[in-house]
Amino acid sequence: MTKPVEPVVTQPRNPTRSVKIGNITIGAGAPIAVQSMCATKTTDIDATVAQINDLQAAGAQVIRLAVDKTSEAKALTSIREQVSANLTVDLQENYRMAEKVAPLVEKIRYNPGHLYHHEKRKPWQDKVRYLADIAGSNDCAIRVGVNAGSVDPSLADQFDPEDSISPMIESAMSHCDLLDELGFKRYCVSLKDSDPAKVIQLNQRFAALRPKIPLHLGVTEAGMPPGGITKTRIAFEALIGQGIGDTIRVSLTLPNDRKGDEVTAGIDILTAIARGERLGSGALDGGLNIISCPSCSRVENEAFVDLAEQVREMTEYAQQYDITIAVMGCRVNGPGETDDADLGLWCAPRFVNLKKGGTPLGAYPYNEILPILKTQLDELISDKKLSG
Numbered sequence: 477m478t479k480p481v482e483p484v485v486t487q488p489r490n491p492t493r494s495v496k497i498g499n500i501t502i503g504a505g506a507p508i509a510v511q512s513m514c515a516t517k518t519t520d521i522d523a524t525v526a527q528i529n530d531l532q533a534a535g536a537q538v539i540r541l542a543v544d545k546t547s548e549a550k551a552l553t554s555i556r557e558q559v560s561a562n563l564t565v566d567l568q569e570n571y572r573m574a575e576k577v578a579p580l581v582e583k584i585r586y587n588p589g590h591l592y593h594h595e596k597r598k599p600w601q602d603k604v605r606y607l608a609d610i611a612g613s614n615d616c617a618i619r620v621g622v623n624a625g626s627v628d629p630s631l632a633d634q635f636d637p638e639d640s641i642s643p644m645i646e647s648a649m650s651h652c653d654l655l656d657e658l659g660f661k662r663y664c665v666s667l668k669d670s671d672p673a674k675v676i677q678l679n680q681r682f683a684a685l686r687p688k689i690p691l692h693l694g695v696t697e698a699g700m701p702p703g704g705i706t707k708t709r710i711a712f713e714a715l716i717g718q719g720i721g722d723t724i725r726v727s728l729t730l731p732n733d734r735k736g737d738e739v740t741a742g743i744d745i746l747t748a749i750a751r752g753e754r755l756g757s758g759a760l761d762g763g764l765n766i767i768s769c770p771s772c773s774r775v776e777n778e779a780f781v782d783l784a785e786q787v788r789e790m791t792e793y794a795q796q797y798d799i800t801i802a803v804m805g806c807r808v809n810g811p812g813e814t815d816d817a818d819l820g821l822w823c824a825p826r827f828v829n830l831k832k833g834g835t836p837l838g839a840y841p842y843n844e845i846l847p848i849l850k851t852q853l854d855e856l857i858s859d860k861k862l863s864g
C-alpha cells in the first residue's frame with residue numbers, strides 16, 4: 477500500500493497538463509508524487525523485488541530500475557510478475573532496450589545526452605520518434621531526463637563553457653518540441669544538477685518557457701543524509717513554493733537496506749513545505765561539499781556506498797574549506813559527473829579512478845584510495861591558504 481502524500485496546499489501550482497503513469501497522475505494539480513529508484517542489480521530478481529516492495533511500503537508511487545542489457549530486460553519480466561508498483565525504466569546509452577521493456581512498465585526515462593552513443597549516424601530525432609512510438613503503443617509515459625553531467629555534446633559546444641544552464645534548457649526544449657510535433661503529450665521533463673542553486677534556476681527557466689509541461693524535480697547526487705536532504709529541501713522549497721514541480725525524487729547515497737529513507741525524506745520535505753516550514757538557502761553556508769550518487773543497478777563494486785561514507789568521515793577535518801568532492805558509483809556517469817569537482821572519484825570494478833579539477837590522476841585499489849585522496853585534499857587546502 478502506498479501512503480498518500482499530503483498535497484501542497486499553501487501555494488498555487490503551475491497549470492501543467494496531466495500525465496498518467498500507471499495508476500497515478502502527475503500534473504494538472506494532482507498531489508506531488510514521490511518517486512525512487514532501485515539500487516540493487518536488476519538481474520538479482522529477489523533483491524530487486526524486495527527493494528521495490530520496501531520502497532512502495534515507504535510511500536514511493538513510481539519506482540525506477542536500470543535496464544541496459546538483455547539479461548536485465550529478461551529479469552524485469554520476472555520482477556513485473558511479482559510486484560504491483562508503478563515501474564519506470566531508465567534507458568541509458570542503449571535506447572533500443574525500450575521495445576523490450578515498455579510492455580512491462582508504466583514509464584520510460586531517456587536522457588537526451590545519452591542518445592548519441594549508439595548508432596551515431598542516426599539523427600536523434602529518429603531515435604525519439606522510435607521511443608515515442610514504443611511508449612505510445614505500450615501505454616507508457618516518458619520522462620525526458622536532462623542531466624548536467626551528460627548534456628548532448630553538440631549543444632554544450634554552442635554555449636559559453638561557463639554557462640551550464642542554457643544547453644540543458646535548449647536540450648529539454650528541443651525534445652519537447654519534437655514530442656509535441658509527433659503528437660506525443662504524455663511526458664514530463666527533469667533538469668537535474670548536483671547544485672541546488674542550479675536546479676532552482678534550471679526549473680524556473682524551463683517552467684517560464686513551458687509552463688504546461690509537468691516537471692520531475694531532483695537534486696542529482698545530493699549525497700548522504702543529512703546534508704543530501706538539506707540540499708534537496710532547499711531546491712524543492714524554492715520551486716514548489718513558486719508552483720513548480722509535479723513529482724519529486726530525493727537522491728541519497730544509502731545502503732540497500734535503508735533505501736526507503738529517501739522516500740521518507742521526500743514525504744517529509746513535502747509535508748514541511750505544505751505546512752509553510754522553510755529552511756531557506758542560508759542552510760547551505762559554503763564549506764566542504766560532498767556529492768555522491770544514489771547508486772543503482774550499474775554500481776561497479778558494492779564497496780561504493782562504504783567508500784562514500786569513508787570519504788565523508790575522512791574529510792571531516794576540512795569542513796570549513798570551499799572544496800567539492802564527488803564520489804560516483806560507475807563508469808556510465810562517473811567520468812562526466814566528476815568533471816566539475818575539485819576532487820572526483822568514480823568506481824570501477826577493482827579500482828577507484830581519481831581526478832583533480834577534471835584531470836585524471838590514476839586508478840587505485842579500494843584499500844589504497846583514502847590516503848591518496850587525503851594527500852590531494854591537503855594540497856588543495858594548502859593552495860587555498862596560500863592564495864587566501
Ligand code: SF4
Nearest residue numbers: 769772775805806809
Ligand atoms: S553514477 Fe552510475 S551507479 Fe551512480 S546512480 Fe548514476 S548510473 Fe547509477
